[in-house]
Amino acid sequence: VPVAPPDRLEPYWLYVALVIAGGVLRIGYVSLWTDPNRSWHPYAYVGASSAVTAVIAYSTGWGPILSIGFLFTAAAALELFGSRATRPCLVWTSIASDIVLVATAGGELSYASPAFESVLGYPSGDAHSLMPDTLLHADDRDGLATAMAAAGTSGSTISEEIRFRRSDGEWLWFEAAITNLTDDPDVSGYVANLRDITRRKDAEDRLAHAALHDSLTGLPNRALILNRAEQMLARSRRQYAPVAALFLDLDDFKDINDTLGHEAGDQLLTAVADRMASALRPGDTVGRLGGDEFVVLLEGASLAAGSGVVAQRISDVLAAPFEIPASDAPLDVTASIGIAEGDRAHPGELLRDADIALCRAKAAGKHCAVTFDASMHEAVDQHRSIELDLHHALQDDQFFLLYQPTIDLMTGAVAGVEALLRWRHPERGTVQPDDFIPALESSDLVVPVGEWVLREACRQAEMWSRQGHRITMSVNISAVQLQRDRIMDDVHNALSSSGFDPGMLILELTETTLMLDVDATLIRLKLLKALGVNLAIDDFGTGYSSLAYLRQFPIDVLKIDRTFVSGMTETRESAAIVHTLVQLGKVLGLATVAEDIETDEQRERLKTEEVNIGQGFFFARPLDVEGVEQFLETTSTAELAGVVGRRARVI
Numbered sequence: 269v270p271v272a273p274p275d276r277l278e279p280y281w282l283y284v285a286l287v288i289a290g291g292v293l294r295i296g297y298v299s300l301w302t303d304p305n306r307s308w309h310p311y312a313y314v315g316a317s318s319a320v321t322a323v324i325a326y327s328t329g330w331g332p333i334l335s336i337g338f339l340f341t342a343a344a345a346l347e348l349f350g351s352r353a354t355r356p357c358l359v360w361t362s363i364a365s366d367i368v369l370v371a372t373a374g375g376e377l378s379y380a381s382p383a384f385e386s387v388l389g390y391p392s393g394d395a396h397s398l399m400p401d402t403l404l405h406a407d408d409r410d411g412l413a414t415a416m417a418a419a420g421t422s423g424s425t426i427s428e429e430i431r432f433r434r435s436d437g438e439w440l441w442f443e444a445a446i447t448n449l450t451d452d453p454d455v456s457g458y459v460a461n462l463r464d465i466t467r468r469k470d471a472e473d474r475l476a477h478a479a480l481h482d483s484l485t486g487l488p489n490r491a492l493i494l495n496r497a498e499q500m501l502a503r504s505r506r507q508y509a510p511v512a513a514l515f516l517d518l519d520d521f522k523d524i525n526d527t528l529g530h531e532a533g534d535q536l537l538t539a540v541a542d543r544m545a546s547a548l549r550p551g552d553t554v555g556r557l558g559g560d561e562f563v564v565l566l567e568g569a570s571l572a573a574g575s576g577v578v579a580q581r582i583s584d585v586l587a588a589p590f591e592i593p594a595s596d597a598p599l600d601v602t603a604s605i606g607i608a609e610g611d612r613a614h615p616g617e618l619l620r621d622a623d624i625a626l627c628r629a630k631a632a633g634k635h636c637a638v639t640f641d642a643s644m645h646e647a648v649d650q651h652r653s654i655e656l657d658l659h660h661a662l663q664d665d666q667f668f669l670l671y672q673p674t675i676d677l678m679t680g681a682v683a684g685v686e687a688l689l690r691w692r693h694p695e696r697g698t699v700q701p702d703d704f705i706p707a708l709e710s711s712d713l714v715v716p717v718g719e720w721v722l723r724e725a726c727r728q729a730e731m732w733s734r735q736g737h738r739i740t741m742s743v744n745i746s747a748v749q750l751q752r753d754r755i756m757d758d759v760h761n762a763l764s765s766s767g768f769d770p771g772m773l774i775l776e777l778t779e780t781t782l783m784l785d786v787d788a789t790l791i792r793l794k795l796l797k798a799l800g801v802n803l804a805i806d807d808f809g810t811g812y813s814s815l816a817y818l819r820q821f822p823i824d825v826l827k828i829d830r831t832f833v834s835g836m837t838e839t840r841e842s843a844a845i846v847h848t849l850v851q852l853g854k855v856l857g858l859a860t861v862a863e864d865i866e867t868d869e870q871r872e873r874l875k876t877e878e879v880n881i882g883q884g885f886f887f888a889r890p891l892d893v894e895g896v897e898q899f900l901e902t903t904s905t906a907e908l909a910g911v912v913g914r915r916a917r918v919i
Contacts (some may be wrong), residue, residue: 658713
């Protein structure tokens with residue numbers, strides 16, 4: 269049945285058909301060019317047929333006839349990919365960015381695509397003359413050989429990441445898909461498709477390095493240190509070689525951050541890392557755990573002279589002043605070092621023991637090295653046990669206060685008392701302050717316990733005041749309490765709830781506490797002074813405050829440290845220090861208090877130096893409420909206005 273042509277012809281069909289026909293003709297031409305032995309090729313025939321089909325479709329308007337051309341095109345494509353020869357692949361490989369290599373079963377290159385030259389820089393025609401050892405990275409040869417051996421069946425494909433050397437010597441990473449075509453008579457070898465993944469591998473290396481190294485110093489971080497420590501311990505067990513870990517912490521590093529800024533602190537840490545590395549052997553590991561904590565791993569010959577010698581060598585290289593851009597003056601640095609030696613079941617145990625020894629070094633006065641021994645574990649276990657029990661002490665009313673009188677050295681009258689925290693444990697009995705105060709100050713209980721002490725001391729002082737004993741009450745304030753903005757509210761609430769006179773309350777702060785954050789501390793001290801209370805620097809002369817800061821702080825009292833008081837009758841140096849501190853107090857208009865007076869000779873010397881207040885076992889031990897009341901009945905009291913409240917300047 270004749271079919272009428274459509275009213276409008278479709279030029280679009282002609283355009284598509286001609287494009288397809290041209291493409292197939294080109295395939296046929298290339299195929300004939302790559303195999304001159306053939307006088308014709310199916311693609312040329314299909315291309316011509318497609319062109320004729322397109323013309324017929326255009327002239328008759330019968331678009332569906334074009335489907336016959338598509339069938340021919342499909343047949344040509346089938347022949348293309350079904351051919352056993354590799355000639356048609358050349359059309360694709362000539363424009364592909366991946367490298368295609370063909371190697372014989374013996375491993376010699378017989379073909380390389382044009383990308384071989386554009387990516388690696390070697391002429392493709394010279395591929396057959398290049399030895400695999402010239403191209404392939406030595407570390408990848410065994411892995412590649414193993415993978416190819418696993419692909420023993422013809423037609424199987426394996427994937428491997430390998431490195432090839434570029435003509436300029438640079439190594440590039442490739443993802444290689446290698447197909448075994450040794451049973452194909454037209455190939456008789458292996459066909460490899462190489463995709464350049466150098467950028468990806470570089471990114472992976474950067475991420476891996478960042479995950480295992482400190483971003484500031486470039487040293488190994490905790491994860492890498494633990495890994496190396498585990499390897500070190502394994503080698504030690506096999507070789508019976510000594511091992512050691514050193515924990516190093518810079519003394520008073522926080523002061524540098526607080527005074528010069530974190531930029532200066534970072535510059536100093538980087539310089540310290542460089543010096544530490546220079547003091548160690550190439551096989552040793554130095555890493556940074558965070559903050560100002562460093563760790564050193566030592567083994568074998570590095571310990572021939574002992575770990576203590578290595579620790580001293582590190583201390584020596586840190587002794588020279590550090591000059592950093594952020595500081596106008598050179599910085600002096602000292603460090604405390606903890607040492608742990610010998611095998612451990614896990615690397616974490618070795619580092620833990622070194623850390624415990626470091627804590628001992630800090631407690632021993634800093635700038636020293638301490639080696640771990642098993643007895644330290646008992647102290648740590650006891651510390652942890654105390655920390656757990658402390659959580660029940662406050663809620664179970666196990667804490668109580670004792671009060672040690674302070675005496676006016678000029679009149680012999682009672683000037684006041686200092687509140688001292690004690691703990692009555694249900695099983696241990698009364699726990700000594702040295703056994704629980706450090707654990708308390710390092711726990712989250714220091715704030716609520718400190719608030720309780722403040723409230724209880726003010727309440728008791730007001731009760732004595734109502735009984736006619738107008739004496740001062742001194743309360744110690746911890747660094748954690750002072751760093752909280754709520755300290756003003758805590759003091760105000762304790763005073764208002766008890767009705768105690770603010771002018772009779774003395775808050776005692778150590779020099780170290782005052783210097784933690786000078787600007788913020790100064791603001792809080794002025795706010796506390798606005799409440800009407802008195803402020804004292806405890807253990808004065810042992811900290812790191814300067815006269816410049818001392819003049820800024822609204823301080824009322826200097827408490828001379830016990831070490832100077834006990835030594836003033838034994839050494840001229842201690843006596844001179846006491847004299848200087850007393851004169852300093854006079855110049856600044858501050859009252860002076862001497863702690864831990866134990867002999868009459870000390871009392872007389874302090875009285876001669878015109879120290880205002882004395883405190884110690886010579887006068888009275890810490891007393892309970894009843895004991896204080898009996899002491900007050902037998903000793904006259906001195907008005908604060910004549911001793912502590914007397915100042916020569918106004919802040």
